[in-house]
Amino acid sequence: MLIFIMIASVALLLLLIMKFKVHAFVALTIVSLLTALATGIPINKILPTLLNGFGNTLASVALLVGLGAMIGRLLEITGGAKVLADTLINKFGEQKAPLALGIASLLFGFPIFFDAGLVVMLPIIFSVAKQFGGSLIRYAFPAAGAFAVMHAFSVPHPGPVAAGDLLGANIGLLTIIGLICAIPTWYIATYLFGLHLGKKYHLDLPKAFLNAMPINETAVLTPPSFKKVILILLLPLVLIMLDTVLNTLAVAKVIDGSQLWVETLRLLGKTPIALLITLIVSIVLLKNQRSYEQIEKICDSSLGPICAIVLVTGAGGMFGGVLRASGIGEVLASALGHTGMPVIVAAFIISSALRVAQGSATVALTTTAALISPMVAADPSLSQMDLCFIVISIASGATVLAHVNDSGFWLVSRFLEIDTKTMLKTWTVQETLIGIVGFIIAYVGSIIF
Structure with a gap:
């Protein structure tokens, strides 16, 4: 009965989102309440x-x-x-321009979401494509794929953060594992495959791209130096690694983890503190580009667009809380245990199904993590490395088969002026390849480590 309730709750969730166009936050809240009632959780x-x-x-x-x-x-x-893109293109040269754009997007994709990152990079991509010639896909897909990979695999993006939290993964370790998995996934599934697509499909520049892209907003007379940009992007990674390395040394009894200096440095490496330090350093380094008053307005304007995302991830956690309290997770774990299917494989399959059904990678990530979190909690043999690889497996499943119910699908289609049929042959295939390669890397990593 509990398994049936779980299936019905997920079906109802998809029905509300897809058929009746209910916002994912509202749909998750409704389904969470109804699931709690159906599973017999006491009213009070x-x-x-x-x-x-x-x-x-x-x-x-x-x-x-x-x-x-x-x-x-x-x-x-x-x-x-x-600045980041121009510097890398000048360094790599014309032949490696797609590689340079992809690397710039990987770095820039660490703190910024897929939609925003793509909109900012597209004018740069168009300019490079106009300068060097060839199919626009050759330049656009490695860069757009980099944002897609980072959005799914990398902290501080909401999907992996919420999934890591629900499964009890160490967020600092997840940051490092996510990047280790993201880089080869991007290179194989988007850079090499993007070059292949560029040879197979010729795509001209959009006719009105200069008017369509909001390039004036990012055009500044005195942009920051390349060194400043790299420092801002690498600082949180260095700080987070500090916490992870010190924790590893403490576990190995190389250092005393209870010493004040160790605890202090580890605090600086906790992901929220690392990002806070990075934000402060960013404000100080960028004060020559904008006044403090303008910087305050920029920071304030950045919070509005993420409100819905934060609420959806919170509602996903609510759904997970209901599933844990109802005992569905234990029943599901027992059922999957009899099939012999590893948790990491089940996570990928469930996430893929949710992704295909409702489109949102974030919803697929949070819902899958909520569904399997009781199973993970019931398995004491899973290490922190295992948990991180399970999160990457979920993220991989949440990336596959992007199609007409995915907002990112239409964003790429609209800006690059690609028809739907060609998008299904190119972008959908590339997103699926990202998911498959990412899952293979995560699965192999879980076996080795």
Whole structure:
């Protein structure tokens, strides 16, 4: 009966989102309430269960997403993305221009979301394509794919953060594992495959791209230097690695983890603190490009667009809280245990099904993590490395088969002026390849480590 309720709740969730166009936040809230009632959670405990699941998720997600959005917006408005791309293109040369654009997008995709990053980079991509010639796909797909990979695999993006929190993964370790998995996935699934698509499909520049892209917003007279941009992008990674390395040394008894200096340095490496330090450093380094008053307005404007994302991830945590309290997770774990299917494989399959059905990678990530979190909690043999690879497996499933119900599909189609049939042959295939390659890397990593 509990398994049936779980299937019915997911079906209802998809029906509300796809058929009746209910916002994912509202749909998740409704389904969470109905699931709590159907599974027999006592009436007086339903609201506390909902609020605990929602609040616990927001406690970890909101800080990371908010700080990451501010950093990304500052780099966007001050021209940091253009500086990064121009410098790399000058260094790599004409033949490696797609590689340079892809690397720039990978770096810039660490703090900024897919939609915003793509909109900022497209004018740069168009300019490079116009200068060097050839199919626009050759330049656009490696860069757009980089944003897609980082959005799915990398902290502080909301999907992996929420999934990591629901599964109890160490966010610092997840950041490093996510990047390790993201780079080869991008190179194989988007850079090499993007070059192949560029040879197979010729795509001209959009006729009105100069008027369509908001290039004036990022055009600045005195953009930041390349060194400043690199420092801002690498600083949180260095700080987060500091926490992970010190924790590893403490576990190995190389150092005493209880010493004050170790605890202090590890605090600086906790992901929210690392991003906060990076934001402060960004404000100081970029003060020559904008006044402090303008910077405050930029930071404020960055929070509005992420409000819906934060609420959706919080509602996903609410759904997860209900599933844990109802005992569905234990029943599902027992059922999957009899099939012999590893959790990491089940996570990929469930996430893929949700992605195909409702389109949103973030919803697929959070819902899948909520569904399997009781299974993970019931398995004491899973290490922190295992948990991180399971998150990447979920993220991989949440990337496959992007099609007409995915907003990113239409964003790429609209800006590049690609018809739907060609999009299905190119972008959908590339997104699916990202998911397959990412899952293979995560699966192999879980076996080795």
